[in-house]
Amino acid sequence: MARRRGTEPGPATISDVARRVGVATSTVSRALTRPGRVSDALRLRVLAAAAELGYQPNPQARSLTSGRTGCVALLVQDVTNPYFCGLIRGTQTQLRSRGYRHLLVDLENNDEIEEAALAELPSAVDGMVVMGAHVSDDRLREVARRVPVVVINRELDGVPSVVVDTPSALEDALQYLVSLGHRRIAYAAGPKPSWSSRKRWAALQGAAERLGVTCERIGPFSPGKLAGAAAADAALHIGVTACIFFNDLLAIGALKRFAERGVAVPGDISVVGCDDIFGADFCNPPLTTITAPTEQVGRTATDMLLARLHPGDAETAALPERVKLPAPLTIRASVASARPAQAEPAPPRPAAALGETVS
Template identity: 55%
Template sequence: MEGDARKRPVTIADIAAATGVAVSTVSRALSRPSRVSAATRERIQAAARDLDYVPHPPARALASGRTGTVALVVSDVTNPFYFGMIRGTQQQLKAAGYAHLLIDTEDSADHEIAMLHTMRRSLDGAILGASRLPARALVALAAEIPLVTVNRNVRGVPSVVIDTPAGIAQAVEHLVSLGHRSIVYVSGPTQSWSNQARWQAMKAALDRHHLPAARVGPFPSGRGSGVAAADAVVNTGATACVAFNDLFALGMLVRLRERGVAVPADLSVVGCDDIFGADFSNPPLTTLTAPIEQAGRMAVSLLVSRLDHRAPQPQRRAVVLPTYLTVRESTGPRP
């Protein structure tokens, strides 16, 4: 029978009145239950239930400074790479009782700073998925608001990075063992930290085999880049390539098919990340499987543990997650 709609919302003052205690007691009974005797606590909680009391987050935030909200900042919600991250952070945040705010920076560092700066007071912290920010800006921002970065390692800012570079080495071994001698890297956006890291790893791995390191690109992020990339790779005459990410690789696959280039008979392709779709593309993509979702969860854990205990105890500042090569059907012996 709670049909008494259109009423002034219930506040802790109402509960206080109903139970005959002070509002402060109600507040404590509700938020720090141990601070109040069992009997009173019960009475208050019962009253709260009866009155259908719902806390008012903004008021709470104003008084306490804690908002119970964490933002996930991505450069482009469109990118399927983030899907896993959204999912992982969502799960873990919910478990920790935080709300999940989604911010899209549209690939702009300025946007990234501005948004975070503006919203800092309404956030308890933020998780930066693949930040485009220069290191010093990142550090400055971290002073304003608790931050955890993903796939971006800057001294002083806690981070979780997926160790794709190590995976790249595996990929190169794989290709070399298939007889490939001419392997090219398909480069992503220059500002991307991951892109740099992957290219470096690639160079190192090829060097170990005394093979030349070549790359095409850079290409802007997005599946559309696949067609340009495919054409460029074909022009190099390489027999295999490693793409900056699966989005590129998937795009290339489509384009190569269009051009009549057989994969893997004419050209082997390996991607990075193992995003949704990599397993049912044509052919299924050999790729570096990244624990993206886990990275999201991890990032939240790092952040939340820092938020919960007022004592900023020393803890792991940077966690590294391994990747492994998932061999499917886009790679094969040298033609």
Template identity: 40%
Template sequence: MSKVTIYSIAEELNVSASTVSRAFSRPELVKSDVRDQILALAERLGYQPNKTARRLVTGVTGAIGLFVPDITNPFMPPLVRAIQQAAVERDASVLLVDAEEDSRAELGLITRIAGQVDGMIIVSPRSASSVIKQAVGRKPTVLINRVMDGVPSVVCDNTSALREAGGHLVELGHRTIALLRGPSASWAAQRRSEAVRIWARKADVALIELGPFDASFDGGRAGAEAFAESGATAVFAFDDLAACGVVAGLSDRGLRVPAHRSVVGCDDVLLARVLTPSLTTITAPVDDLGTTAVRMLEEALAGNDPEPIRLPGTFVPRDSTGPAAS
């Protein structure tokens, strides 16, 4: 059997080879009835467009660049998977780059990957807005969990859920509560801290701020020491990984959770559910964050300007919070 090409399809349908090519690369330029005939015949004959050749002709790579600050953070793999699945549905591939929690590397990494893809999805970058804009240049870009003027973004808004978590702690009798602040360069950490501060002022509880600490298990262990000595009976950790470190650090000091101290995390990663005790936390809509970011990037690639989107987190009480110790 001879190889199926755009020329053999064109000959059978009595159209030009350029029309067949456009049916795959620029379908909006081909009449719908002609396009349908071309695609139907191509599917019947098992024709697969040569993406490399298409890229050379159109300059379109069919690839999305995905930047993450630290792939080892448990929040990242499910998000990467959601983005990958949404991209595959649009016949796009994903080129992943990990900064390994090194903000100094962000400019170079983003600049390098931006030149190889059609558009960028950047997750929780630590660098200043001017650095991010310099890195992406004119490349269509969507941010996840970071807001920046002039750049489309989708974020998880935990304000209401954190307020609900605070009310849960008050109902359990906690009146002095610690806040373990996350990385100082993290936009999400700043917003979470501010949400807890506003709640604490309105709830008339004593809030003790500690840190900042790294968004890591070791960061949480370091925070546990400060928490244990603070006089607070409950703590908001920046994220679930740090919260797991807090639980371990408290255990090293003979303090059990929730008998002696209560701990609240954020994100609801797998660790939050398998930890003993299971972690009271805020569930982030990870799948929606990923699919929404891909859809917004698709709009940006089409020349549109997507509006920023906020998706709410959900408070989930579990076993790491209990009555305040007397």
């Protein structure tokens, strides 16, 4: 507690911190909420004084004086999907370093919940990072006119975006399968509203045509392990030798279904996932997949949003409005050479007489 002149001991205020450091209260505010606007040395002095005095910023008071809440929302489709762990961590780390609170919103792959969140949140937060939105482009643009927005894995004119280049990576995966002798391959698509699933399918179609092989689309499927069983059955029904799945959860669910049906992976069918989530490397067999840099995605998207909230900050001024991050193919044990087609059985030969040599 700090004892202020003429008062009883009470909670330390920003004025107490300013007096201790010998600067204006506005400078302390910048050091705590917009560190890019002050020197590192001054920011460290302010932080040390705040810690010594026990000063805790009041978010409500800051909101009333600045018109801002100090809170940024991250919207994800399914918080139980391990794909989002790195994304959440990257976003949270960047926001904490800039003095913002982090509001995580799970949309539960539910369009009604998504619509309600997009309607309500703009008046409650300073900005939003939106991952895998299902709403239309026009609806997202409307939201972005109300509050700064950055979208992930979707490109939208007028709205900053970070995209993982999975379409190019899946082209690499297809070429790898072709090099192993696969000529008939399936793509198990994600949800119908998914922008990234449509882009991946378009890339695979173009690559298949260039390589002279067949790539058939099955689905769409919900992006979870339970839907993987249906995707596996569909792939077996059309008789492909390999299947590329929209994400790792679908692929892992398919691995379980293949095992239940006595189908060997990769002996009978090769499997490729997408995302490289936690667990992809120790499922049975370990999954060949596209490795998405999710934590980097979260950090980049958050920096792009902060650039919108604080124009002119040196830390974020150089960021473009669109960023595309590469995603390498990680090869593990779920892919192997295509099993060669079995030759037609030869017609039966007459039995040889005793002692006759059959050549």
